[in-house]
Amino acid sequence: MKKGKFMVPTCISCGSKVWPPSHRCPYCLSKTSLKKIETTGILLEFSSSHIKGKEGVFGLIEMSGIKLIGSFGTPQLKEGMKVKMTRCGVRPDGTAFYSFAPAKA
Ligand SMILES: [Zn+2]
Structure with missing residues (x-):
């Protein structure tokens, strides 16, 4: 990872x-x-965060039988839509991050 x-x-x-x-x-x-x-999954739910320093759109994604929280660069989301992981990695503080985007139909 x-x-x-x-x-x-x-x-x-x-x-x-x-x-x-x-x-x-x-x-x-x-x-x-x-x-x-497979890094394509289904968006189960999402919400926007307005906490300072953590602004963004976050969603709960189910992917190949696991669930994880990912961030999105767009608020144009729908529950149940297909999403694809675009980036993942580890921040300097050691926490993992996952970026997702809507998958093209
Ligand atoms: Zn086993």
Whole structure:
């Protein structure tokens, strides 16, 4: 993820996606390995933030069976619409960020 590629730990035994990321599967306690997943998902809900320094539009996205919070550069959103991850990475303070944009139909 530090290189801007989105990877999700997947259990090598039962195939479960482990989110939030962990080295052990929470279901069968087997090891996990990082796998690239499809970065197109569905926007479940979204809201705008007006908190100083954190202005923007944030949405809850379901993608390949996991849910995560992403930021959008546009308020032109609809619940249930298809969205695509455009960028991901780690901020200097160590927190992960995910940027999304509406997917072209
Ligand atoms: Zn497992």
